[in-house]
Structure formats: C-alpha cells, structure tokens
Amino acid sequence: MTLLLDKNSTQGTFLVCQAAVRAILEAGLTEGAIVNISSQAVQRLHRGLCGYITAKGGIEALTRSMALELAEHGIRCNCVAPGFTDTPKAAETLSEEFRRSLVKLSRLGRIARPEEIANVVAFLCSPRKFLRGRNSNECRLTYRPREFGIDHARKSNVKHMNRKKLRKTS
Numbered sequence: 001m002t003l004l005l006d007k008n009s010t011q012g013t014f015l016v017c018q019a020a021v022r023a024i025l026e027a028g029l030t031e032g033a034i035v036n037i038s039s040q041a042v043q044r045l046h047r048g049l050c051g052y053i054t055a056k057g058g059i060e061a062l063t064r065s066m067a068l069e070l071a072e073h074g075i076r077c078n079c080v081a082p083g084f085t086d087t088p089k090a091a092e093t094l095s096e097e098f099r100r101s102l103v104k105l106s107r108l109g110r111i112a113r114p115e116e117i118a119n120v121v122a123f124l125c126s127p128r129k130f131l132r133g134r135n136s137n138e139c140r141l142t143y144r145p146r147e148f149g150i151d152h153a154r155k156s157n158v159k160h161m162n163r164k165k166l167r168k169t170s
Contacts, residue, residue, distance in 0.1 A: 010058035031074035033125040038081040078124045086111045
C-alpha cells in the first residue's frame, strides 16, 4: 500500500500545480486553467486500492482548495476522474475476463479511449469562466460534472464572512 500511495502521491500533483501557478502569475496572465486527474475509484470504492484511492482523493481535495484560493487570480482549477480507460498500462494489468466485464457494463459497449478523456480536459481548459472546483466524472463515456459546493465569492467577501465568524467565537 505505501508504494502505491507514494507512486500516486498528491505531492507530485501539488508541485506541478505550484509551478503552473507561478508561471501564470509571472507571465502576467489574467486567467489560466489547471486540470488535475483523479479516478472514479474515489467515488466507487474497490478492495485492494486503499493507497491509490487515498492519493486520488487527495488530488480531488487539492483541486477544490486550489479553485477557491486561486479564483481571485483568474485561475480555474478542475479535476477529471475517469473510469477504466484503454491505455497501455490497463492492457498490461487487466485480465481479459475483467476487461470483458467492463465492456458489458459500459453504455457504449467499450472502454473509454485516452483521447476521449483528453477532450474533457481540453473543454475544461477552454475559457468557461464559471467552471471552478468541479470534478468531471468521465465514466462509461458520459460526461457528468459534479459540483462540490465551493463558495465562489470574491476574496473580500470571503474575508468579510471570516470576520463575522470570528466575532461570533470571541
């Protein structure tokens, strides 16, 4: 479990996001988009994937948090959570029997192709200003965005809300 968690750690995703944000801000851009990749396994738990699911869940939490923090800079952060995708790695690791069962479950009678996931990522990178902090579940080749209930308030409104909260506790 530790090896899998280390291999799929949120740390790598965080460091790449940090570098991207730095590059966007240093270039003086007024908007940008970051799209992270998670997995349907986070929503549909599977035995034996504890480390993987924990890491991918961390990526989803990181994405939601970044969406809130970076909105004031015009940087949109979203996440795509594909189901099984027909990649070389999947071909190596999935048994033919398991692959057939996935195809049976699919509404289109096949497993997703990498370019289909890439199309969702490209859409999220397009200038759609109101898509922030979303997790797009690319499962069985249907696009179903899932809102995480992030407060899209401006920074000043967030500060104002926090001041109210502080007054109540003091």
